[in-house]
Amino acid sequence: MVGLGKMGLNLAYNLLENNYLVKGFDMDEKALSSLQEKGGIPYKSLEKLLGSSTTQKIVWLMLPSGNITNQMIDKCLNLLSPNDILIDGGNSKYTDSQLNDLKSKEKNILFFDVGTSGGISGARNGACMMIGGEASSFSLIEPIFKTICVNDGYLFCGAAGSGHYLKMIHNGIEYGMMQSIGEGFNILYHSSFDYDLEKVAKVFNHGSVIRSWLMELTENLLSDDAELNLVEGTIPSSGEGKWTIEEMLKLELSAPVITQSLLTRYSSMDEDKYGEKIISSLRNQFGGHEVNKRSELS
Numbered sequence: 001m002v003g004l005g006k007m008g009l010n011l012a013y014n015l016l017e018n019n020y021l022v023k024g025f026d027m028d029e030k031a032l033s034s035l036q037e038k039g040g041i042p043y044k045s046l047e048k049l050l051g052s053s054t055t056q057k058i059v060w061l062m063l064p065s066g067n068i069t070n071q072m073i074d075k076c077l078n079l080l081s082p083n084d085i086l087i088d089g090g091n092s093k094y095t096d097s098q099l100n101d102l103k104s105k106e107k108n109i110l111f112f113d114v115g116t117s118g119g120i121s122g123a124r125n126g127a128c129m130m131i132g133g134e135a136s137s138f139s140l141i142e143p144i145f146k147t148i149c150v151n152d153g154y155l156f157c158g159a160a161g162s163g164h165y166l167k168m169i170h171n172g173i174e175y176g177m178m179q180s181i182g183e184g185f186n187i188l189y190h191s192s193f194d195y196d197l198e199k200v201a202k203v204f205n206h207g208s209v210i211r212s213w214l215m216e217l218t219e220n221l222l223s224d225d226a227e228l229n230l231v232e233g234t235i236p237s238s239g240e241g242k243w244t245i246e247e248m249l250k251l252e253l254s255a256p257v258i259t260q261s262l263l264t265r266y267s268s269m270d271e272d273k274y275g276e277k278i279i280s281s282l283r284n285q286f287g288g289h290e291v292n293k294r295s296e297l298s
Contacts (some may be wrong), residue, residue: 001060002046002072003090004031007116008062010123011089011148013038018147025049046072050079058141060087062116065096065239073100082108085141089114089129093243094165097132101160110137113160115167118150126150130170132163172244172258177214179261185218198222235265 001012004026012022012035022040026032032042043049050057059076063069069092076086086109088097097113104111112133122128127149131138138156145154157163188195201219205211225231241262248255283289 001025001035001040001062002049002076003062004028004035005062006120007089007123008060009034010120011060011062011127012040014124014127014148015144016040020144020147023049023052046075047079050076056083056085057081058085058087058144060089062089065090065092070096070100074103077103077107077109080107080109083110085110085112085137087112087114087141088164089116091115091167091171091238091240092164093239094132094161094163094168097164098161101133110134110140111160112138112141113163115163115170117167117170118153122150126153129154130163130166131156132158132160132165134160168240168243168247171238171240172255174214175241175244175261175265176257177212179257179264181214181218197226233268235268237262237265241265 001008001015001022001024004012004024008024008026009031012024015022016039022035023043024032024035024040025043025046032044036042041052043052050059057080059080061069061072061076063072069088069090073086073088080086086104088100088111092100092113094113097111101111101113110133112131114132115130116123116127117129118127129145129149131145131154133156135156135158142156155166157166185197185200188197188200198219201215201222205215205219221228241258245255245259245262248259280289280291284291
């Protein structure tokens with residue numbers, strides 16, 4: 001396991017509890033210690049990890065998408081042997097996975113891209129996974145997915161890139177679902193009725209059409225702090241929503257809910273609100289509408 005962050009470490013725990021031998025590499029000493037405490041074997045360098053066995057290796061990367069993952073894949077390809085297996089289980093862009101598959105084929109290394117869903121608890125107790133790669137070789141690693149995924153919780157999708165493509169669309173749908181929950185509860189919060197929003201989430205999640213894990217999580221977070229006073233209203237985006245919308249535009253399709261959910265995230269991160277200031281000032285210019293001004297500049 002290369003990358004022992006929250007997801008990688010919990011996947012390692014899952015594998016260890018199911019009697020797999022797990023060796024791991026990470027720059028974080030604490031993560032290495034945690035792996036060792038659970039029975040895994042920690043390594044402080046990638047070279048030592050990948051040189052620790054002469055038998056066929058299965059190397060699973062759980063790293064942030066983009067350059068970090070792509071550069072690590074290049075390093076692994078220079079250290080692995082023909083017929084070794086390389087799995088990218090992070091949230092890589094599917095086009096990156098297609099390129100990484102081609103580079104792996106040049107060295108006769110088997111590459112699989114795995115979209116991973118279910119969060120930290122899924123990684124620990126049973127995940128949902130979407131796998132792309134060489135169909136004829138999937139049987140070599142299928143027992144792993146049978147072990148660490150929930151029942152019916154994995155799908156071999158097809159050619160390299162298809163696993164991460166499916167996870168991209170999954171995350172786009174997730175964006176839209178979370179957006180609708182947020183909007184609905186915002187209306188309830190500001191309504192004239194005195195709802196107990198934790199109980200609302202609970203009843204929504206028992207027998208209603210919109211019952212879901214996301215609604216269960218909504219109930220959990222509202223039980224901790226119904227006013228959400230400790231939470232900033234900024235919503236970072238990992239990139240997969242953007243990639244979903246780029247794919248929509250390429251295919252000349254329509255996905256307004258997912259698009260709006262991404263734009264809401266972008267808007268939440270805009271602290272300057274420069275565009276809104278322009279609009280407010282224009283209203284003042286043509287209609288004499290009041291402009292709310294800061295008491296002092298900071």
